[in-house]
Amino acid sequence: MGTDAKAATVDILEALLCAPPPKAPNDTEAFPHQRALARLVRRLADAPPSPPRREARPARPQPPAAVPPAPAKRTTAKRKATHYVAPATALRLDQAKAALSASAASRVTKSAIVEAALTLALDGLEAGGPASPLARCLARSGQGGLAPTPPGAEDPS
Numbered sequence: 001m002g003t004d005a006k007a008a009t010v011d012i013l014e015a016l017l018c019a020p021p022p023k024a025p026n027d028t029e030a031f032p033h034q035r036a037l038a039r040l041v042r043r044l045a046d047a048p049p050s051p052p053r054r055e056a057r058p059a060r061p062q063p064p065a066a067v068p069p070a071p072a073k074r075t076t077a078k079r080k081a082t083h084y085v086a087p088a089t090a091l092r093l094d095q096a097k098a099a100l101s102a103s104a105a106s107r108v109t110k111s112a113i114v115e116a117a118l119t120l121a122l123d124g125l126e127a128g129g130p131a132s133p134l135a136r137c138l139a140r141s142g143q144g145g146l147a148p149t150p151p152g153a154e155d156p157s
Helices: 003-008 012-018 034-046 087-103 110-131 133-141
Strands: none
Touching (some): 087 110, 110 133
């Protein structure tokens, strides 16, 4: 085994801690910056243990700011619900989202559209009962599912 192969298999930590630094040819260090690293390891080994950390103190209350903070976003908990719709209805929802997003200053989501539509439909049902647009649409469609109604189509009744 040549000297280059042996030097490559030396454990650098063992060489630093247990043995004097080996000399390489031409009186240079075998490992770059070996002496500086050895001094650092010795200094860390001789250093006293660091004092335990204190727990953070609670923050002091800040005086009221001149500008009132922005109102907090609505924190009402939402519940995920998955419902199936006809492809035509899904297409209309996509078109409604695109139209509302183009005209609104803030982001419009499909969930917001569906929630608003359900709120309007259920408010109408609570107010009008069987005469409400929701009840008439369900009665017209048969088995309780909504029949796809083209945009602009009016209810004949």
